[in-house]
Amino acid sequence: MQPIVRALATANPPMYVSQEEAFLFYDSHFDLAPEERELYRRVLLEGPIAGRYIGIDDPMEACETDQDKLIERFVKFGRLIGAEAARKALKQARLAPEEIDGLVVNTCTGYLCPGLSSYVAEDLGLRTNIRFMDLMGMGCGAAVPNWEAASGMLARSACGPVLSLSVEVCSATIFIGPEPDLVVSNCIFGDGAAAAVLDGPGGAEPLLRVLDFASALDPRHREDLRYRSVGGRLRNSLSRRVPAIGARTAKEAAETLLRRHGLTREDIRWWAVHAGGSVVLDQIEKKLGLTEADSRYSRDVLHQYGNMSSPTLLFALEKILSDGRPAPGDLGLLIGFGAGFSAFAAMVEF
Numbered sequence: 001m002q003p004i005v006r007a008l009a010t011a012n013p014p015m016y017v018s019q020e021e022a023f024l025f026y027d028s029h030f031d032l033a034p035e036e037r038e039l040y041r042r043v044l045l046e047g048p049i050a051g052r053y054i055g056i057d058d059p060m061e062a063c064e065t066d067q068d069k070l071i072e073r074f075v076k077f078g079r080l081i082g083a084e085a086a087r088k089a090l091k092q093a094r095l096a097p098e099e100i101d102g103l104v105v106n107t108c109t110g111y112l113c114p115g116l117s118s119y120v121a122e123d124l125g126l127r128t129n130i131r132f133m134d135l136m137g138m139g140c141g142a143a144v145p146n147w148e149a150a151s152g153m154l155a156r157s158a159c160g161p162v163l164s165l166s167v168e169v170c171s172a173t174i175f176i177g178p179e180p181d182l183v184v185s186n187c188i189f190g191d192g193a194a195a196a197v198l199d200g201p202g203g204a205e206p207l208l209r210v211l212d213f214a215s216a217l218d219p220r221h222r223e224d225l226r227y228r229s230v231g232g233r234l235r236n237s238l239s240r241r242v243p244a245i246g247a248r249t250a251k252e253a254a255e256t257l258l259r260r261h262g263l264t265r266e267d268i269r270w271w272a273v274h275a276g277g278s279v280v281l282d283q284i285e286k287k288l289g290l291t292e293a294d295s296r297y298s299r300d301v302l303h304q305y306g307n308m309s310s311p312t313l314l315f316a317l318e319k320i321l322s323d324g325r326p327a328p329g330d331l332g333l334l335i336g337f338g339a340g341f342s343a344f345a346a347m348v349e350f
Contacts, residue, residue: 002210003199003200005210009196010194079123085194089196102163103121115134137339138338192305265290272314
């Protein structure tokens with residue numbers, strides 16, 4: 001069965017912080033060594049990101065180190081932006097909450113039991129007999145396996161529309177330290193949510209049709225990109241090899257789909273690539289033979305929002321739909337990658 005996507009919508013917290021404002025905050029509130037300060041300055045003021053949406057009420061919350069309070073902030077803003085994106089998607093699909101039969105939620109920036117699905121279902125007023133699933137620990141690429149899980153839910157149960165929701169509050173994992181990977185993480189990650197409504201092929205007129213999925217997993221590079229628990233808090237680990245590993249792993253997933261369908265790169269008109277960073281996008285362009293025009297929507301998202309982890313890819317897809325306006329029958333490839341080291345790809349037809 002090839003599911004359709006009836007709607008796609010995004011949301012962010014209310015507070016937007018420019019990179020200049022972020023540099024002034026770090027410089028004035030933390031005792032930075034000269035080389036640490038210089039790295040903050042270069043990444044924030046000379047990098048490709050203009051600013052980021054941050055899930056906080058007061059800038060001083062960025063100094064919080066109590067994990068209980070960080071989780072409280074994750075729940076508060078995860079619910080807020082998750083429900084906002086979902087309501088937009090439901091309105092776009094012309095569906096009432098009670099018409100949703102399934103819910104799949106992914107996140108990696110805060111652990112909850114029960115998962116975020118419990119809170120989102122309550123906030124939206126979903127039925128109590130819906131099918132639901134929480135995906136954890138899949139990192140920045142998780143929006144694609146989320147869609148795959150939603151597609152499986154549709155195929156197995158012949159249920160009605162499934163709400164797919166990717167939610168990340170990366171700011172709840174800010175970890176101050178002199179190590180370069182911590183500095184870079186504190187400079188590039190923002191908060192956001194993306195919601196899609198998937199349905200069976202007989203549903204309403206679609207935005208696009210999902211044709212197939214593929215993935216790649218290379219545990220040899222597990223330590224290059226992951227969250228570690230340090231003192232009870234999530235600490236991002238980000239090695240300098242991430243752009244090269246990410247591009248190689250993403251290429252493997254993408255080429256699996258192309259081979260399976262007897263296609264070449266030239267057959268793909270639209271590319272939605274996870275905007276993990278400008279160097280990452282450079283490497284993916286090189287590995288897959290893409291042009292800057294192919295990745296312009298991903299670069300636009302990076303510039304405006306930073307790296308929001310798993311929703312970032314769907315922000316790029318939203319831009320393709322609104323600004324690129326694909327023609328009926330155009331093929332697209334969604335490519336996400338992240339912790340593990342992992343990569344995920346989905347082929348779509350607009």
